[in-house]
Amino acid sequence: MTKADEKAGCIWLPNFLKYNPPESPNVVKAWVQADDLIPECNLKTRVLQDAKDFLEGFSKPYQEAFPEAFEKASLNQEQEQEQEQEQEQEQESPLGPPTGDPPEASDEPPPEREVFDYWREKLGKTGKTKLTSDRRRKIQARLREGYTVADLKQAVDGILKSPHHMGHNDRSQRYDDIELICRGGAKVEHFMDLASGEGKAPASQFSGSRAARGGEL
Incomplete structure (x- = not known):
């Protein structure tokens, strides 16, 4: 049985984890790297939920490793997005002040x-x-x-x-x-x-x- 999102070019095998269970909590934490390869789509949410549900049958360290890893990944992604936005703003205004309050409106030309x-x-x-x-x-x-x-x-x-x-x-x-x-x-x-x-x-x-x-x- 497979699930697919044709527009995103993403395919998910729900039984994959059943036949390839993680050997340790560290393996669960490493799933974050695979998550980065999945395109943003509705199926990605399904993959993460299936992985989380699958770990309910494992011991507490396994279950704790999943949210810990993905919370860190989410935080890093937000920080990267903020840095990219700051860089774009600096590039758009190369001659303006990089920080502080925006300059007052002026009739003088650039x-x-x-x-x-x-x-x-x-x-x-x-x-x-x-x-x-x-x-x-x-x-x-x-x-x-x-x-x-x-x-x-x-x-x-x-x-x-x-x-x-x-x-x-x-x-x-x-x-x-x-x-x-x-x-x-x-x-x-x-x-x-x-x-x-x-x-x-x-x-x-x-x-x-x-x-x-x-x-x-």
Whole structure:
């Protein structure tokens, strides 16, 4: 005789324990490992109840081993679920406070949006230019590294002082995307230096061989 839950892909043999009884209470405790392999379904409840009923014919140590083992497993599962929820919340709000009271509502835009809007205005981008996921990730990555919103705005000002990036190259192509500016810490610092007059802008023309090798880096 078998019991099955086709949707869950689970099959239970009620007489299995009759022909394979546990040799000790430790074996009963080890059933928890098998329980982890059973998919969540109504049949799983039936399996656990059958196992519990079967142990009524055994001595007290066997009967006590069953709830002890499964109570611990249930507690561990709850703790794991709580940890997963906390991790998901941290990932959803990488720039927000990890603990404590939620921040008060504010009319100020998120820092990545403030940087993006500044770049779009300074570079004369149209309203069709969107804060894509790639642009957002690059800005957030630099903010997490410790660069401030003011630093990234200064880097935006710096790229305006680079003729090469503004299109004065033998491809007549602009390389001014916020992704480029925030590609890495070195890029941010390079453009910040240009803005402050401490850096040196690239030559306004590529050499022919360099242009052939693939353009802007």
